[in-house]
Amino acid sequence: MSESTTASSNSESPTGRVTRRALFGASLATAGAATVGAVAGRATAPDPAPPSAIEPFHGPRQAGIATPAQSHALFLSVDVARPDRATLRDLLSGWTATAAALTAGEPVPERPGTAPGFSAHTDFATDLDPARLTLTFGLGPSLFDERFGLAAQRPRHLHTLPEFPGDALNPAWSGGDVLVQICADDAQIVSHAFRALRARMPGLGRLRWTQHGFLTRPADGGTPRNMFGHKDGTANPRSGTETFERAVWIDSPDEPAWLRGGTYLVFRKIRMKTADWDQLPLAEQDAIIGRRRSDGAPLHGSREFDPVDLEARTATGELAIPAAAHVRLVHDIPMLRRGYNYDYGTLVANAGGATEEPHPHAPGTPEHTHGGHNQLDAGLLFAAYMNNPPAQFIAAQRALAASDRLNPLIQHTGSAFFAIPPGIPHGGSIADDLLR
Numbered sequence: 001m002s003e004s005t006t007a008s009s010n011s012e013s014p015t016g017r018v019t020r021r022a023l024f025g026a027s028l029a030t031a032g033a034a035t036v037g038a039v040a041g042r043a044t045a046p047d048p049a050p051p052s053a054i055e056p057f058h059g060p061r062q063a064g065i066a067t068p069a070q071s072h073a074l075f076l077s078v079d080v081a082r083p084d085r086a087t088l089r090d091l092l093s094g095w096t097a098t099a100a101a102l103t104a105g106e107p108v109p110e111r112p113g114t115a116p117g118f119s120a121h122t123d124f125a126t127d128l129d130p131a132r133l134t135l136t137f138g139l140g141p142s143l144f145d146e147r148f149g150l151a152a153q154r155p156r157h158l159h160t161l162p163e164f165p166g167d168a169l170n171p172a173w174s175g176g177d178v179l180v181q182i183c184a185d186d187a188q189i190v191s192h193a194f195r196a197l198r199a200r201m202p203g204l205g206r207l208r209w210t211q212h213g214f215l216t217r218p219a220d221g222g223t224p225r226n227m228f229g230h231k232d233g234t235a236n237p238r239s240g241t242e243t244f245e246r247a248v249w250i251d252s253p254d255e256p257a258w259l260r261g262g263t264y265l266v267f268r269k270i271r272m273k274t275a276d277w278d279q280l281p282l283a284e285q286d287a288i289i290g291r292r293r294s295d296g297a298p299l300h301g302s303r304e305f306d307p308v309d310l311e312a313r314t315a316t317g318e319l320a321i322p323a324a325a326h327v328r329l330v331h332d333i334p335m336l337r338r339g340y341n342y343d344y345g346t347l348v349a350n351a352g353g354a355t356e357e358p359h360p361h362a363p364g365t366p367e368h369t370h371g372g373h374n375q376l377d378a379g380l381l382f383a384a385y386m387n388n389p390p391a392q393f394i395a396a397q398r399a400l401a402a403s404d405r406l407n408p409l410i411q412h413t414g415s416a417f418f419a420i421p422p423g424i425p426h427g428g429s430i431a432d433d434l435l436r
Contacts, residue, residue: 053129057103059423064136066239070183072190073213073340077176078205083147089435091204096429098196099135108196120199124192131186137430138179138265138418153256155419157389164401173269173414176208213340213381227272231296247334250387258433261422263385266393269414272379288405290327324405333396335386343378
């Protein structure tokens with residue numbers, strides 16, 4: 001998995017907290033009266049959060065892509081509640097206003113029609129800074145069917161991903177009309193943002209699935225590690241480089257104009273069989289990946305960022321990086337991996353011998369066949385950004401599914417695919433150019 005996650009950055013991002021005055025006055029705005037950055041009952045707007053805590057929401061590209069990866073993430077997938085474009089537009093415009101306020105550390109706007117005495121404000125994040133909060137929005141293939149009249153504007157590559165050998169996908173963790181990737185350096189801020197978005201959903205969207213992840217960058221700012229203990233994200237293109245621009249951002253006349261400057265996101269929930277992995281000798285683990293677990297260096301190299309040499313040989317003439325090693329199979333297929341670890345724990349037998357309700361697993365998997373008890377659900381929330389999915393993710397995944405030595409140790413259990421529109425200007429909403 002060492003080639004497969006996390007935006008690389010060698011600079012640490014500040015996450016320190018500062019005390020802020022309470023954001024709310026004694027009285028709250030009544031129906032539709034509250035606006036972003038102002039609250040009834042106060043003579044002035046809330047104190048701004050420290051600049052270091054804020055990732056700008058507005059701009060030519062959405063935040064949360066080239067942004068150095070934060071410590072916590074929640075992926076939220078919803079289906080539009082009614083098959084009409086007005087409902088989709090209302091959902092996205094309400095979420096735009098909410099996201100702009102949240103990322104700036106300001107009170108969220110009230111939902112139109114809120115009754116007096118009720119409010120979207122929960123105080124759950126009062127006195128906390130935004131912790132580099134970003135909200136990144138994507139549109140799924142299902143939005144471009146006959147329901148919304150958008151078929152003529154479908155992105156060139158936005159179709160349901162093919163089924164790959166070994167997939168054990170659970171429909172409960174797959175698909176969706178709209179995705180939101182919520183990231184921040186504070187888990188409470190992530191949860192607060194989710195609640196604020198959920199408050200705008202009734203009548204507009206139905207929750208399909210959520211997935212929660214975490215990531216810790218070493219104190220020296222180095223590459224984070226995945227659940228197998230390997231450094232993960234070493235081969236990522238660096239933001240601001242020509243390689244990054246060519247691999248991530250869409251700038252093709254073959255794509256609809258509303259998507260240019262955006263990108264695509266492939267999401268996969270990948271269970272990693274850590275109990276089996278931990279029983280393997282270290283040398284075998286390294287041979288499966290093609291890098292050393294200790295320092296992330298390719299097996300023929302001495303440092304993490306040494307170039308991968310697929311022709312390098314050992315003293316005995318064998319390939320230094322084995323033929324079916326993970327690194328070899330995905331080498332030279334650039335995309336931005338920005339994934340997160342997850343650990344949902346396990347279901348265990350009660351003292352009396354009875355078991356808890358089985359954890360849901362896809363039909364045909366060993367967990368489904370044998371009841372699903374005492375199985376650890378931990379692994380990787382793989383999130384990869386790219387501009388040409390057939391030549392990038394699909395090509396890589398087909399190669400991996402055919403011969404990757406990791407295959408017996410991992411299981412793809414969730415899958416989703418989204419077009420990520422470009423950034424949002426001040427006064428605009430998500431995908432304005434599409435829905436206008």
